[in-house]
Amino acid sequence: MAIVAIIDTGYRSYDYEKELFAGMGYELQIxxxxxxxxxxxxxxxxxxxxxxxxxxxxxxxxxxGAPELKVIVRYGTGYDNIDLEAATAHGIKVANVQGYGNHSVSDHALALMYACIRGLPTGEKNVLTAFGKPPFPEVFELHEKTLGIIGLGRIGGTFSDKARYLFSRVLATDPYITDEKFERHGAEKSDLENLLEQSHVISLHCNLTDETRHLINREAFSRMRQRPVLINTSRGPVVDTNALLEAA
Structure with missing residues (x-):
């Protein structure tokens, strides 16, 4: 009997997978x-x-070393831990779970944004240690500000749907999204340079690829005239950490 293997665990139950693959004649090994x-x-x-x-x-x-391997499915949307070029060379199909985390990740991005712009971490510390002290000197309101979204796919689009009413303007950049989708999500199509220069909050929602690795680098930080809040709920290496520390 052919085997389907779950090699990374962590979910509460795998009853669905057990029933699904048993019905298809596969042995599920966890x-x-x-x-x-x-x-x-x-x-x-x-x-x-x-x-x-x-x-x-x-x-x-x-x-x-896997002569029977035909397909890999990643629990989630990103697939940067899978060598796609090598998989293709071996005739192995790779899939992700499209739509996974659209709301949970976009909600988390909103939470991080509010925590930063309202100075919540610093404010909490000040309240606990020096009651009455102003919480954070760089608190600002959103209604006259510009939001920049890098990556307007499923998660970035959902984030735009939720955040667009908070800002006076939403800019987005994504070379793989149609003009109709920009309009649907209430975002103005922009190139990266203009977005970096104009945005007061920038939220990253792109896959990690060779194209996007260190997309936010020294040059990108030098273009951020507004010294924006930067939210990254995509992958860490999209941002050059050394450049971030230099710019902070």
Whole structure:
């Protein structure tokens, strides 16, 4: 019987997967070892016809030793832990869960935005240590400000739908989105340079690819004339951390 392997666990139940794959004639095997035991996870993956994965890096080392492997599905939207070029070379299909986290991630981005612009972390500390002290010197209101969104896909679009009524203007950049979708989400189409220069809040919602790695670098920070609040709920390496520390 062909095997489907779940190599990254963490969800409360896998009853749905068990029922689904049993009905399709597959044996479902769920990794039971330590989360950090990558070699053991890869060993299980190499026995499978299909893999369900979250964070474990999957590449040539697995593909070359997995003659039965036909498909990889990532629990989530990003897939930067999977070597797509190597998978394609081996004829292995890769899929993600489109629509996963649209609301939870966009809600979290809104929460981070409010925490920053209202000075909540600093304000809480000041209230606890020096009652009556002004909470944060850079608090500002949104109704006359510009929001910049980098990546207007499912999550970025959902974020725009929620945030557009808070700002006087929403700019967005995404070379893979149609003009109709910009209009649907209430965002003005912009190039990256203009967005960086005009925005008071910038929220990142792009996949991590070779194109977007360190997209926010020294040059990008030098263009941020408004010294904006920067929210990153995509992937960490979209921002050059050293450049961020220099600009802070």
């Amino acid at each position: 990794f039971q070892g330590e989360r950090v035991d990558i070699p053991a996870k890869r060993a299980l993956a190499m026995k499978a016809a299909g893999i369900l994965v979250r964070d474990t890096p999957i590449g040539e080392e697995v593909f070359s």
